[in-house]
Amino acid sequence: MDAYQSVGIRRRLRRFFRRDGRALIFAMDHGFEHGPTDFEEHWEHVNPRIILRKVVRAGIDGVMMLPGIARIAGDEVKPNVGLMIKLTSKTNLRPKDEQLLQSQLGFVEDAVKLGADAIAATVYWGSPQEDVMMRQFAEIASYAHDLGFPVVQFAYPRGPYINEKYGRKEDYRVVMYGARAAAESGADMIKTYWTGSKETFAKVVDAAAGVPVLLSGGAKTENPVDFLKLVWDVIEAGGSGAVVGRNIFQRENPEPFIKALLRVIHRNEDPEEAAKAEGLL
Numbered sequence: 001m002d003a004y005q006s007v008g009i010r011r012r013l014r015r016f017f018r019r020d021g022r023a024l025i026f027a028m029d030h031g032f033e034h035g036p037t038d039f040e041e042h043w044e045h046v047n048p049r050i051i052l053r054k055v056v057r058a059g060i061d062g063v064m065m066l067p068g069i070a071r072i073a074g075d076e077v078k079p080n081v082g083l084m085i086k087l088t089s090k091t092n093l094r095p096k097d098e099q100l101l102q103s104q105l106g107f108v109e110d111a112v113k114l115g116a117d118a119i120a121a122t123v124y125w126g127s128p129q130e131d132v133m134m135r136q137f138a139e140i141a142s143y144a145h146d147l148g149f150p151v152v153q154f155a156y157p158r159g160p161y162i163n164e165k166y167g168r169k170e171d172y173r174v175v176m177y178g179a180r181a182a183a184e185s186g187a188d189m190i191k192t193y194w195t196g197s198k199e200t201f202a203k204v205v206d207a208a209a210g211v212p213v214l215l216s217g218g219a220k221t222e223n224p225v226d227f228l229k230l231v232w233d234v235i236e237a238g239g240s241g242a243v244v245g246r247n248i249f250q251r252e253n254p255e256p257f258i259k260a261l262l263r264v265i266h267r268n269e270d271p272e273e274a275a276k277a278e279g280l281l
């Protein structure tokens with residue numbers, strides 16, 4: 001028989017992933033991680049209730065936020081939408097040489113109290129502070145797993161040695177290494193960078209050894225179809241979906257865009273067809 005915890009982890013993962021094993025998750029930790037200026041393009045979205053209402057109405061599979069925003073606006077997240085609470089972060093106000101560390105700002109108990117379905121933490125693989133983040137992740141994962149909660153790792157390789165050796169943090173060898181490290185450290189879901197091509201992203205997926213790999217959205221593309229094409233490539237490469245922030249809340253009208261993304265992710269629709277169907281073209 002399965003341990004109770006295993007049943008809980010599987011049940012909770014199903015609140016994000018549909019039967020096809022894929023998910024579209026809205027990321028909303030930017031007010032803390034990048035600062036409120038990220039919302040300036042469409043300032044009404046700085047209000048978590050307004051943007052959450054829109055993404056939930058559009059049919060998003062899950063949302064990710066820090067504990068305080070879940071307290072303020074978590075009731076906008078309907079019971080059929082997965083709630084992911086992230087327990088580490090950093091502000092952009094820190095001195096540059098301390099930007100390579102995410103600190104813990106909440107505890108597993110807080111996420112449980114808030115009704116989370118999954119618990120997330122970032123590890124900057126390759127950072128001079130890697131050791132601190134590895135320990136944070138290990139402590140969070142061990143306790144969360146004991147309680148039956150899946151754990152998501154934002155596996156973001158970054159640091160001076162990576163730049164020196166590989167030139168860029170999006171080099172597939174580095175991203176693949178981060179994804180593997182995430183799988184080896186016990187993640188149940190991995191969020192990471194785009195590597196630039198379907199072929200290289202497929203290697204990242206392989207390296208994760210069966211742990212679902214989701215794209216980390218990145219900066220908004222001016223043309224929405226460009227982002228739909230990117231997500232299409234992620235799916236073609238065996239990726240399990242995307243965790244998207246700026247590409248959603250920096251658009252004036254995120255709803256048709258989310259619906260088009262859902263068509264690409266869950267119905268394998270061609271990006272241009274999906275865009276047309278939602279009136280984006």
Ligand SMILES: O=P(O)(O)OC[C@H]1O[C@](O)(COP(=O)(O)O)[C@@H](O)[C@@H]1O
Nearest residue numbers: 027029030033217218219244245246
């Ligand atoms: O560390 P970076 O690259 O500045 O971005 C981190 C941000 O990107 C995310 O991981 C994903 O959001 P985006 O889709 O806007 O890139 C957020 O959760 C986080 O705040």
